Amino acid sequence: MSLRLLRLLSLSLLVFGLSQASTEPIHGQTSPNRTLPLAPTFATTNSAEWSMPGKNSALTRYSELVDITSTNVKSLQPVFTFSLGVNRGQEAAPLVVDNSLYVVTAYPNILYALDLAQPGAPLKWKYEPKPSPAAQGVACCDVVNRGAVYSGGRLFFNTLDGFTIAVDAGSGKEIWRTKMGNIHLGETMTMAPLVAKDKVIVGNSGGEMGVRGWIAALDVADGAIVWKAYSTGPDSEVLIGAEFRPLYDRYRGKDLGVSTWPAEKWKQGGGTVWGWVSYDPELNLIYYGTANPGPWNPEMRPGDNLWTAGIFARDADTGEARWFFQWSHHDVSDYDGVNESILLDLEIKGEPRKVLVHPDRNGYVYLLDRVNGEFISAHPFAFITSSKGVDATGRLIYNEEKHPETGKTVRDICPAAPGAKDWQPAAFSHQTGLLYIPHNNLCMDFKAGNVGYIAGTPYVGAEVHMKAGPGGHRGEFSAWDIIDGKEVWTITERFPVWSGALATAGGLVFYGTMEGWFKAIDARSGELLWQFKTSSGVIGQPTTWRGHDGRQYVSVLSGVGGWAGAIVAGDLDPRDGSAALGFVNAMKDLPEHTTKGGSLYVFALP
Amino acid sequence: MCSLFPKRAKPSQPDAVGDLLPGIKPLRVVVLVGLIAGCDDTTSPPPDSAPTEPLTISLVEIAPGPAEPVHEKSEIGRAYANDPEQIVVGRHIYMAFNCVGCHFNGGGGMGPPLMDNQWIYGGSVENIAASILQGRPNGMPSFRAIVAGNQVWQLAAYVKSLSAEADAADQEGSPEPSKFERSPTE
Numbered sequence: 186m187s188l189r190l191l192r193l194l195s196l197s198l199l200v201f202g203l204s205q206a207s208t209e210p211i212h213g214q215t216s217p218n219r220t221l222p223l224a225p226t227f228a229t230t231n232s233a234e235w236s237m238p239g240k241n242s243a244l245t246r247y248s249e250l251v252d253i254t255s256t257n258v259k260s261l262q263p264v265f266t267f268s269l270g271v272n273r274g275q276e277a278a279p280l281v282v283d284n285s286l287y288v289v290t291a292y293p294n295i296l297y298a299l300d301l302a303q304p305g306a307p308l309k310w311k312y313e314p315k316p317s318p319a320a321q322g323v324a325c326c327d328v329v330n331r332g333a334v335y336s337g338g339r340l341f342f343n344t345l346d347g348f349t350i351a352v353d354a355g356s357g358k359e360i361w362r363t364k365m366g367n368i369h370l371g372e373t374m375t376m377a378p379l380v381a382k383d384k385v386i387v388g389n390s391g392g393e394m395g396v397r398g399w400i401a402a403l404d405v406a407d408g409a410i411v412w413k414a415y416s417t418g419p420d421s422e423v424l425i426g427a428e429f430r431p432l433y434d435r436y437r438g439k440d441l442g443v444s445t446w447p448a449e450k451w452k453q454g455g456g457t458v459w460g461w462v463s464y465d466p467e468l469n470l471i472y473y474g475t476a477n478p479g480p481w482n483p484e485m486r487p488g489d490n491l492w493t494a495g496i497f498a499r500d501a502d503t504g505e506a507r508w509f510f511q512w513s514h515h516d517v518s519d520y521d522g523v524n525e526s527i528l529l530d531l532e533i534k535g536e537p538r539k540v541l542v543h544p545d546r547n548g549y550v551y552l553l554d555r556v557n558g559e560f561i562s563a564h565p566f567a568f569i570t571s572s573k574g575v576d577a578t579g580r581l582i583y584n585e586e587k588h589p590e591t592g593k594t595v596r597d598i599c600p601a602a603p604g605a606k607d608w609q610p611a612a613f614s615h616q617t618g619l620l621y622i623p624h625n626n627l628c629m630d631f632k633a634g635n636v637g638y639i640a641g642t643p644y645v646g647a648e649v650h651m652k653a654g655p656g657g658h659r660g661e662f663s664a665w666d667i668i669d670g671k672e673v674w675t676i677t678e679r680f681p682v683w684s685g686a687l688a689t690a691g692g693l694v695f696y697g698t699m700e701g702w703f704k705a706i707d708a709r710s711g712e713l714l715w716q717f718k719t720s721s722g723v724i725g726q727p728t729t730w731r732g733h734d735g736r737q738y739v740s741v742l743s744g745v746g747g748w749a750g751a752i753v754a755g756d757l758d759p760r761d762g763s764a765a766l767g768f769v770n771a772m773k774d775l776p777e778h779t780t781k782g783g784s785l786y787v788f789a790l791p
Numbered sequence: 792m793c794s795l796f797p798k799r800a801k802p803s804q805p806d807a808v809g810d811l812l813p814g815i816k817p818l819r820v821v822v823l824v825g826l827i828a829g830c831d832d833t834t835s836p837p838p839d840s841a842p843t844e845p846l847t848i849s850l851v852e853i854a855p856g857p858a859e860p861v862h863e864k865s866e867i868g869r870a871y872a873n874d875p876e877q878i879v880v881g882r883h884i885y886m887a888f889n890c891v892g893c894h895f896n897g898g899g900g901m902g903p904p905l906m907d908n909q910w911i912y913g914g915s916v917e918n919i920a921a922s923i924l925q926g927r928p929n930g931m932p933s934f935r936a937i938v939a940g941n942q943v944w945q946l947a948a949y950v951k952s953l954s955a956e957a958d959a960a961d962q963e964g965s966p967e968p969s970k971f972e973r974s975p976t977e
Contacts, residue, residue, distance in 0.1 A: 322893070322901060322930020393892070636889065641932060643892020643901070751900065758906050761898025769898055 221618030222531035222667050227466050233731035236335040238278040238377045242464035243528035246612035247688045248729045252737035253790060254691040258705045258715045261788045265306050267299060269783035273754050274746015277332035278726035279785060284733045285309060287335060288785060292321055292328035292345045298357055302733045310357030320346035323371045323641060325393040326748030332377035341385045343374035349387050349403055361408035365401060371641050372396050379462040381471055381501040384411055388458025392476040392521065395453035395644030400473060402504060412504030416456025416475040416492050417442045423492060428505040432559050433578055436509050445488040453638050455479035456493035460523025460608060465555060470498045470507055472541060472555065476521035482633040482646030483517040484591050490515050494522040498558060508558030512545045513581055517589055518571050519602035520546040525610045528555060531668060542667050544611055544622050546604020547572060547581065550665060564670030566622060566663065567605030568654045571598050589633040601629035601651040602766060603748060610726060612686035612694065617708050619673060620665040621694045623682035626654040627771055649767025659771060662696050664711060674711035680775065683749045685726035695739060697723025699750060700778045703741055719743035721782025722750055736789050744783035753781055850913045868916035871944040872951050881949025884942055897953040902931065905950050908957040920947040
C-alpha cells in the first residue's frame with residue numbers, strides 16, 4: 186500500500202463532506218541519486234511553437250521556453266482576449282504556428298485563426314463546418330472538442346456530427362471533409378486528431394450510446410480512409426493478424442473481441458476512441474486507449490469484454506495491432522481506458538527502457554514497455570475502493586464488495602465513473618522528470634439496472650450519484666514520481682481539476698480550475714506563484730509559445746462545461762442528483778462559483 | 792398496479808423493461824410497450840388518439856397583426872395530464888424508451904431538464920407530445936416511429952408532471968418566467 190493511500194485512509198474513511206480548497210501543497214519524498222526519466226529524442230524538438238495539443242507525439246506538453254520563470258511569473262498579465270462566441274465547455278488547446286493562433290470551439294466547432302503579427306491579434310479568418318444541430322442530442326457529456334492539429338500547412342479537426350476536416354491554414358478554406366461517424370447510431374467525434382507521417386488518426390465517441398468503437402487513419406492529402414480498426418468484434422475488423430504479439434495469454438486466441446462477450450453484445454459494446462493518441466516515429470507505432478464497455482451495467486455483458494478499457498499499439502501505416510494491454514477487464518465502473526499514454530525513456534534496474542506512462546481512470550499510474558506491451562508497474566494516485574491492486578501481470582484485482590448488482594445500490598465506489606482522472610491531460614517536465622496530473626477526487630453510489638438497446642439512445646443501465654472523495658475536495662493537481670510510483674506534492678481544489686497541464690523549462694507548471702482561476706505553480710515545490718481569474722471555469726489545455734516580438738506567451742481557453750461542468754453549460758437542474766450520469770450530484774454548487782463563457786486568454790510578462 | 796409487459800413472448804428473459812428491447816426492431820418495441828398502456832383495466836383510459844399535426848396550439852405568446860396566439864388545450868391532453876394512472880404508465884414508457892438516459896429523473900443531461908418550468912418548445916401537454924413525435928432541432932430525436940397510439944399522451948403527461956413542483960412554486964407568487972426560451976444555444 187502506498188503512503189498516499191495510507192494518508193488518505195487516515196484522513197477519514199469515506200466521510201464525504203465538502204470543505205474549502207487548500208493551496209498548501211502536501212509533500213512526499215523522492216529517492217536521491219537516480220536517473221530521471223527522459224523524453225524520447227523525437228519529443229525534444231525545442232520548438233517555440235505549439236502545433237499539436239500534446240506539443241509532440243510523445244504528448245509531454247513541455248515547452249523549452251525559459252523566459253517566464255518561477256522568479257518573474259508573478260508579473261504575468263493578460264495581453265489580449267478573444268471571445269469564442271460559444272458558451273459551452275472549451276477543452277481545446279490554442280495552437281500557434283507561423284505567427285497565427287488557431288483554436289477550435291465546442292459545438293458548433295468554429296475554427297478561428299488570429300493574426301499574432303498584428304496589434305491585438307485580429308481575426309485572420311474563421312471556418313464554420315456547420316455540424317448538424319441534432320448531434321448535440323447524442324453527445325454524452327457536453328458538446329466539447331479537444332482541439333485541432335496543425336501539419337504541413339493544414340489544420341485537421343473533428344466535428345461533433347462525425348466529420349474529419351482539413352482546412353488550409355493560410356486561407357481558412359476547406360480542403361477536404363470525410364464523414365466518419367453516424368449520429369443516427371449515437372456516434373459523435375470530440376477527440377483531437379494526431380498526425381503520424383502522412384496520416385490523420387481519429388476515433389469516435391459515444392460509449393454511452395451503445396456505439397462500437399473504432400480508430401481510423403485518413404490520408405492527409407485527400408481524406409481517404411487508409412485503415413480502420415474496431416475495438417470489438419472479429420479479428421479481421423479489429424485488425425488483429427500475424428503482427429499481433431501480445432505478451433500475456435489472456436490476449437491470445439481467435440476473435441476474442443467476440444468470444445469475451447455474450448452473443449452479439451460486442452456490436453453495442455463501446456470501446457470508443459475519444460482520448461489521446463501518441464506516436465513513436467522510430468517504432469512507427471501509435472498508442473491509444475479504448476473506452477468503457479457498454480452498457481455500464483456489467484451483469485449484462487459477462488466476460489472480459491475485449492478489447493475495451495485497454496491500450497493498443499498499432500502499426501501507423503497498416504493499422505495492424507502489435508500488442509494490447511487491458512487496464513480494466515470487464516470494467517464495472519465506466520473506467521474508459523482513453524487517457525493519454527506519455528512516451529518516455531527511462532532506466533529500470535540499470536537497463537534503458539522505452540516505456541509509456543499512463544494515469545488511468547481506475548486510479549493507477551501504469552508503466553508499460555512500449556515496444557512489447559510488458560507490464561512494469563501500477564501505483565495508485567487517488568483513493569481507490571473499486572480494486573485492491575494489480576497482480577504480477579498487471580491484471581486488476583477487483584474488490585467484489587464494490588461490484589454492481591442489478592437493482593442494488595452499491596455505495597462509495599471510488600473512483601467514480603469519470604475516474605481518478607478523466608480526459609484532462611497530464612504533462613511531463615523534461616526538466617524535473619516529474620509527471621503533473623490534473624485529476625478528480627470523486628466517489629459514487631451506483632445502482633445498476635437493465636437497459637434495452639435502441640439505436641441512437643443512451644445505453645447505460647445505471648443510476649449514479651457522485652460525491653466528493655475523502656477530504657471533501659473534488660479535485661487535485663499532483664506532481665508524480667514516475668520511477669518510485671508515488672506522489673511528490675499535491676494541491677487540492679474544490680472542484681475536479683478538469684483542465685490540462687502544461688510544463689515549461691522555466692520551472693513552472695500551469696493549470697486551470699473550474700471556478701476560473703488560471704494558475705502557475707513551482708514545478709519542484711508545488712508552491713502557487715501566480716494566478717489570474719478568468720471569466721468562466723477553465724477546462725482547456727494551456728499552451729506556451731514565442732510571439733513574433735520574441736516574447737514568451739501563455740494561452741488557455743476559459744469556458745466551463747464538459748461532463749463535470751454540464752450543470753452550468755447545459756443549465757441542468759441540481760435537484761436531480763442523477764442528472765448528467767450522476768455528475769450533477771457532486772457539482773450542485775458549481776453554479777454559485779462560475780457562469781457560462783467561452784474566451785481565449787493570452788498572457789505575457791510586461 | 793399491474794406489471795410491465797405481462798404477456799410478452801420471451802418468458803425466459805429477465806423480467807425487466809430494458810432487456811425486452813435489445814436488438815429488436817422498432818415495430819416490435821411498439822407492440823411490447825403497447826402492452827403497458829392497456830395493462831390496467833380498472834380505470835377507463837382517456838380517448839385513444841395521437842395529437843393532430845400540425846397542432847393548433849402555438850409555441851409562442853406573440854402573434855403578428857391582429858391575430859392572437861392560440862392557447863387552446865385539447866380535451867385529450869387534459870384528460871391524460873390529470874390522470875395519475877396514466878402518468879405512472881408514462882413513467883414506465885419513459886424508462887423503456889431510454890428517455891431517462893438523456894433527461895434522467897428530470898434534471899437533464901444530454902437533453903434539457905424537465906423538472907423546471909422552462910420549456911424551449913412549449914410546456915403544455917400538447918406541446919410536449921408534439922416535441923416527442925416530431926423531434927426538435929437541437930438534439931431531441933423524433934420518436935414517431937416507436938411510440939404508438941396513446942403512448943405519446945402518457946409520456947407527455949409524465950413529463951409534464953415532473954415540473955409540477957416548479958409550477959406550484961411559481962403560483963406562490965414568484966413572477967412568471969418565460970416558458971418559451973431556455974438559451975440561444977438550446
